[in-house]
Amino acid sequence: MLTDTNLTSRAQGQLDFSNQCYRHLLVNMEQGFCLIEIIYDEAGQAVDYRFLEANRAFERHTGIRNAVGRTAFEAVPNLEAQWVKTYARVAQTGEAFAFEQGSLAMGRLFKVDAVGIGEAGSHRVALIFSDITDRRRTELNLIKGEERLRIALEAVLYSMLGVHPSTSSASYEVWALRVFPADLVEVKAMFAESLKAGGEYHAEYRVLGQRDEIRWVAAHGRANCDVEGNVIRSYGVMTDVTERNRVAEDIRRSETRYRRLFECAHDGVVILDADTRKIIDANPFMTKLLGYEHAELVGKELYEIGLLKDEAASREMIAELNRTNQIRYEDLPLESRTGRHQEVEVIANMYTEGERTVIQCNIRDITERKRAEEHVNMLMAEVNHRAKNLLAVVQAVANQTAKEGSPATFSARLSERIVALAAGQDLLVRNHWQGVELSELIASQLDHFKDLIGTRVLLDGPAAQLTPDAAQGIGMALHELGTNAAKYGALSNGEGRVLIGWRITGDVAPQFSMSWLERGGPKVVAPTRAGFGHTVIGRMAQASVQGAAEIKFAETGLLWSLSAPAENVLTKSAMGKS
Amino acid sequence: MSLLPAADPQQPKARILIVEDEAMIAFAAEETLLAGGFEIAGVAGRLETALSMIEGGGFDAAILDTNLAGVSAGPAAEALGASGRPFIVVSGYLPSQQQEVFRGVPSIQKPYAPQRLISVLSEILPLHLKPPYISA
Structure with a gap:
């Protein structure tokens, strides 16, 4: 018996130690723990439960303070009745039950492991649970995000590559089919090259659009590779740059065209800043007309190159341009640097160029024209002189002829x-x-x-x-x-x-x-x-x-x-x- | 203006210098002037001839073409002005096409009616030299 006693006593000691261990674990663990006792009414219906014990994490997971001793409805007055039913069933069957359930009253979502304590039919249930509201929200957002991404991707694939969402999902094969054939080899080579250099890629290439028209896209992204360098997957952004490229090309063409016009014009052209009145550009013909280098012209005012009389005339021109936007000066005398005198006609226009207002002056050398006009006037006078002289001769001949012979x-x-x-x-x-x-x-x-x-x-x-x-x-x-x-x-x-x-x-x-x-x-x-x-x-x-x-x-x-x-x-x- | 018979055959006739490069016109002018009671002091068809004749004098008035074989008769106009003798300009140019030196001088445009030459010329002459049938 002694032995038994000893044995019992040892076993008792071991049990105490084990209980202490579990208790310590339950009190200190991350998850919430509580022991509840189901409360029944006189008819034997479970109507509430009381918290008998709760660990440290309980309050964090539930938001309920000082729960021990109070009933569930005392702690959360509008608690859903479902909770009582669930736990009463666990208490009755004695089976462990794991579930996830949200409580609108508590504004939380819980993952709960419930287990009956004691014999079947006992009124006690131990709950180990976590508030998974945040985790689930994140998960839900992730799902929603993925859905959105999928829709966006499909839209992009459709609008940019003409791939219908119902026919296919985004894949390398789908993409490769829509790349403009002439560009495919080059684009693939470029991908391979950029992968070697760290996985990031930037490329501009042509694809076939919705109506199989050619469109330009800019692709930027990153590819993940396995240890052997094979592409596992790649992700990135594809931007339709057709319009951007077209506009850029139009601008470039326009720029070329007008630059040529400016460079080759047989009129002198100078561009002035309307605020400073200084020359900001001049075409080659202008430099020829005046005998100044381009660099010498830039920064000068018109009167400094002999085109207008003085600074006052320059100011007056700008004031006039502010009123009318265009002025025409006929017959301005212009001295080149070498002293060559020429007659010029000047047409000045004012317009805005982005942020600033500029004045464009077209200067035409009309020396030749004036000379031609003078020549024409001289010829007209000669014609008049000769015609009248001839008429006078005819008149004299007629008079003389009339004097001889018969009528x-x-x-x-x-x-x-x-x-x-x-x-x-x-x-x-x-x-x-x-x-x-x-x-x-x-x-x-x-x-x-x-x-x-x-x-x-x-x-x-x-x-x-x-x-x-x-x-x-x-x-x-x-x-x-x-x-x-x-x-x-x-x-x-x-x-x-x-x-x-x-x-x-x-x-x-x-x-x-x-x-x-x-x-x-x-x-x-x-x-x-x-x-x-x-x-x-x-x-x-x-x-x-x-x-x-x-x-x-x-x-x-x-x-x-x-x-x-x-x-x-x-x-x-x-x-x-x- | 009235035409009168020549009252005094002894009255001196005005001597006119014709400066005109066009022979036919000069010839016609001569005939007109002779018929009108003038005397011909000389005919010059070139500028140099004209200048030397003006310098030589022996005329009372001149008719001057403004263009002598392609050369301006300007120097002749100046010489005439300096000589103090009256003259008229005869030209095919419009007044606006005329050189400055010829402006302000009585002028007739070619071709002209013979009577016009006589009347314009008579106007610039002193009274005692006006042709007899031109009333003052």
């Missing part, structure tokens, strides 16, 4: 003389009023007899270009001589001849001489009265060359000769040649 022949004679004048004009115009070759003048004035030239009308003389004045005087004389020869002289019968010769003699003061000699015509009778024709071949021919004319009515034929200093007859270029 019946007046019209015919006047017409012939006007035609002769016109023929001279034609030759002059054809030669840009520079002069007329004498042989051409003869051919033109003797147009009626052109078939006879070379047979009965013989020309002999060197090249001789006549001045416009000489051409008119000699031309009219030739016309009168021809008319006279056809009426009374060598060309009035079938065999007479006319010899027209001219020469230029002498080196120091060259002399021009010309003669018209008729042979084989009817016997010549000197006219009793000198008519207008006589005046034309006489003093008028003479006056046109400031020389001397001679007319001889020999019986064998008329001889007309004209001589003058060659410089009065020939053009300067002809003088130079002779």
Whole structure:
């Protein structure tokens, strides 16, 4: 018995030690612990439970202070009845029961292990539990996040790669099918390369979009590899940069285009800052126009490069631009650095360029235009002068023609003389009023007899270009001589001849001489009265060359000769040649 | 203005210098002036001739073309001005196209009616030299 006693006593000691251990564990563990006793009403229905014991963590998990001794409804008045039922069932069956349950009244979610203490039907239950509200919330958020991510991914895959969510999930194969074939090899190589260098990748490549159109994407991400360097998975962001690239390209094209326009313009262009009035850019033509280097122009004001009179004029320009946005200055004088004077036209425009307001001045060199305008004005005056002179000549010819012969022949004679004048004009115009070759003048004035030239009308003389004045005087004389020869002289019968010769003699003061000699015509009778024709071949021919004319009515034929200093007859270029 | 018979055949005629490069026009002017009761002092078709004739004198008035064979007759206008003899300008240019030196001088545009030459010329002459049939 002693032994038994000893044994019992030892066993008792061991049991005490074990109980102490568990107690210590229960009191100090992280999870909540409590021992409850179910409270029944008279009808034997479980209606509440009382906390008999609770550990340190209890309060943290439940939020209930000083629970021991109080009932559940005392601690949480609106507690869900479900809790009482659950624990009463555990107490009754004596089976352990693990569950997760939320309490709206407590605002918490619990994971609970409940076990009946003592025999089945005992009223006591031990609970080991945790408040898992936060953990579950995190888990729920994680799930929601994943869902969202999945939806977003599907949307991206669809919008960017045209992969329909229902057909496939995101995979390497799906992606590879949508990469623009020409870019795929390069992109794969790039991936492989970047993986070696730490796993991060950045790439821009083309993909096929929703409607199989080509789109540009920028991909940034990270790939995870196993120890052998195989990609386990990769994640990243893909951005559609088609529009960004297109805009950038448009800007680049536009920039190129306008830069070329600026660089190649045959107008000077300077850009000023409207606030400082200083030049911020100038095109190459401007530097050429002024003789300054680009760097020298930048930072200067317009008056410093001689474009405006002074600083006040510069200020005034800006004030005017503030009112009108555009000014045009015509005929500004501009001195280049080398002192070359030029007439310029300036058009100034003001506009905003991002943050700042700038003034663009286009400067056009109009020196040539002004010169051309002056030339045109001069030509107009010349045309007027010549036309009126010619009309005055025609008037004089008409008056003279009217004095001779009958009214019946007046019209015919006047017409012939006007035609002769016109023929001279034609030759002059054809030669840009520079002069007329004498042989051409003869051919033109003797147009009626052109078939006879070379047979009965013989020309002999060197090249001789006549001045416009000489051409008119000699031309009219030739016309009168021809008319006279056809009426009374060598060309009035079938065999007479006319010899027209001219020469230029002498080196120091060259002399021009010309003669018209008729042979084989009817016997010549000197006219009793000198008519207008006589005046034309006489003093008028003479006056046109400031020389001397001679007319001889020999019986064998008329001889007309004209001589003058060659410089009065020939053009300067002809003088130079002779 | 009235046409009167020549009252005094002894009255001196005005001597006119014609400066005109266009022979036909000079010839027509001569005829017009002779018929109008003037005397011709000379005809110059070039600037140098004109200048030497102006210097030589022997004329009472001049008619001056502004362009002599492509050369401006400006120096002749100046010489005439310096000589104190009246002159008129005959030209095909518009007054606005005329050089400064010719402005302010009585002028006629080419072509002109012969009577116009006579009347404009008569206006610049002193009374005793006006042609007989021009009333004062």
